[in-house]
Amino acid sequence: MTPHLGCIADDFTGATDLANTLTRSGMRTIQMIGVPTSSPPNPVDAVVIALKSRTVAPELAVRESLAALAYLQFLGCQQFYFKYCSTFDSTDRGNIGPVTDAMMTALDVPFTIACPAFPQNKRTIYKGYLFAGDVLLNESGMQNHPLTPMRDANLVRVLQLQTSRTVGLISIEVVRNGVEAFLQEMARLQKEKVDIAIVDALSSDDLITIGAACSGLKLLTAGSGVAQGVAVDLRKRNQMIQGSDNSPITIIEGARAVLSGSCSTATQAQVAAMIAAGAPTLAIDPLRLAQAEPVVQETLQWAAEQLNLGPILIYATADRDAVRSVQSTLGVDEASKLVEDAFGKIALGLVELGVRQMIVAGGETSGAVTQSLQIEGMYIGPQIAPGVPWTTSIAQTPLNLALKSGNFGSPDFFLTAWDALSHH
Numbered sequence: 001m002t003p004h005l006g007c008i009a010d011d012f013t014g015a016t017d018l019a020n021t022l023t024r025s026g027m028r029t030i031q032m033i034g035v036p037t038s039s040p041p042n043p044v045d046a047v048v049i050a051l052k053s054r055t056v057a058p059e060l061a062v063r064e065s066l067a068a069l070a071y072l073q074f075l076g077c078q079q080f081y082f083k084y085c086s087t088f089d090s091t092d093r094g095n096i097g098p099v100t101d102a103m104m105t106a107l108d109v110p111f112t113i114a115c116p117a118f119p120q121n122k123r124t125i126y127k128g129y130l131f132a133g134d135v136l137l138n139e140s141g142m143q144n145h146p147l148t149p150m151r152d153a154n155l156v157r158v159l160q161l162q163t164s165r166t167v168g169l170i171s172i173e174v175v176r177n178g179v180e181a182f183l184q185e186m187a188r189l190q191k192e193k194v195d196i197a198i199v200d201a202l203s204s205d206d207l208i209t210i211g212a213a214c215s216g217l218k219l220l221t222a223g224s225g226v227a228q229g230v231a232v233d234l235r236k237r238n239q240m241i242q243g244s245d246n247s248p249i250t251i252i253e254g255a256r257a258v259l260s261g262s263c264s265t266a267t268q269a270q271v272a273a274m275i276a277a278g279a280p281t282l283a284i285d286p287l288r289l290a291q292a293e294p295v296v297q298e299t300l301q302w303a304a305e306q307l308n309l310g311p312i313l314i315y316a317t318a319d320r321d322a323v324r325s326v327q328s329t330l331g332v333d334e335a336s337k338l339v340e341d342a343f344g345k346i347a348l349g350l351v352e353l354g355v356r357q358m359i360v361a362g363g364e365t366s367g368a369v370t371q372s373l374q375i376e377g378m379y380i381g382p383q384i385a386p387g388v389p390w391t392t393s394i395a396q397t398p399l400n401l402a403l404k405s406g407n408f409g410s411p412d413f414f415l416t417a418w419d420a421l422s423h424h
């Protein structure tokens with residue numbers, strides 16, 4: 001069965017967020033890292049392609065997005081979804097506008113919506129103005145973002161700066177009047193030569209209305225919130241493989257390991273909790289890596305002896321002062337690179353030693369590990385903590401892999417995450 005929904009996400013964690021949302025809404029979902037070269041081996045309802053196109057030059061973002069779109073069309077997807085951040089992260093040049101434009105042209109669609117709302121996470125849109133929590137986007141701290149400062153909360157204005165197409169608004173009154181009213185408004189806007197409509201949404205029910213009203217649109221552009229509505233609609237129309245809430249992934253039995261290269265506050269507590277629980281743990285010293293000492297070999301030797309004792313933890317996680325001290329000796333980039341390279345090699349060695357269930361903490365660290373293990377994509381499984389699912393990787397040696405970005409998860413995450421696999 002060909003996948004119904006083809007999604008393109010403009011960053012890695014955003015892709016995971018969307019894939020997690022779709023899976024929890026009952027869709028079998030696969031996340032691919034970059035534009036793949038082959039078809040997913042198992043049948044899925046949705047394919048999410050993770051790009052890194054949020055802050056690159058618009059021309060490059062367009063090129064990569066169109067390549068991803070061509071792949072999704074090749075797979076036979078019927079509906080397409082361009083996923084961006086719920087805070088509409090973009091610059092005056094893009095890339096939300098240019099990528100939307102290019103996808104509309106490629107798919108030959110006259111009209112689409114733009115809706116980053118995610119009410120569950122307190123991202124709501126009223127009269128086109130995006131709120132983050134109780135304040136307007138441009139008062140939320142996002143106005144100071146280093147790469148994508150958001151200085152205007154009016155999304156009609158923000159998007160209009162990025163596109164030569166005409167941007168309009170579908171207001172909350174229309175959304176609350178239901179699907180019929182929404183459809184009429186879309187028809188009216190198109191007559192008025194509006195090409196892209198920002199859509200108001202204040203609650204999860206609004207997302208359901210939007211999902212149902214937009215089922216006839218070939219292209220949607222949105223945050224991950226609207227995906228809930230799309231999934232509910234697809235289930236109603238029986239467009240899913242099985243339409244159940246569980247998300248079967250293959251459990252791969254084998255040894256368990258945690259690799260932690262994140263120094264975020266939440267991760268520090270998680271490392272401390274695993275040490276306190278008496279698990280086998282080993283710290284990586286970046287200064288020894290810098291002196292080309294055989295840290296990776298030593299670590300793997302240690303791991304070989306400890307793996308049968310239960311989940312092991314290998315960490316470079318350190319507090320702010322320790323990290324600063326290392327960075328002032330080695331330089332920020334060099335320190336990061338050394339630690340990331342080491343984790344890449346350690347991950348490979350651990351797989352050779354029989355590790356098949358692995359948690360990686362840290363966004364950059366996860367990037368280094370997935371690259372080193374040559375992971376092409378992941379089937380999304382049960383959620384461990386909000387935004388962090390177990391996955392089954394697509395690679396020569398598949399693993400159950402959980403990629404945890406720095407500040408996610410409770411202190412016992414490394415200790416209890418395994419339960420989600422056992423209870424599966």
Ligand code: ADP
Binds near residue numbers: 261264318337366
């Ligand atoms: P997070 O998701 O918490 O930001 P990342 O993995 O994205 O975690 O980033 C952490 C960065 O810090 C990585 O580049 C990692 O290699 C680096 N790092 C980890 N431990 C240390 C350390 N002890 N000293 C210096 N840098 C470190």
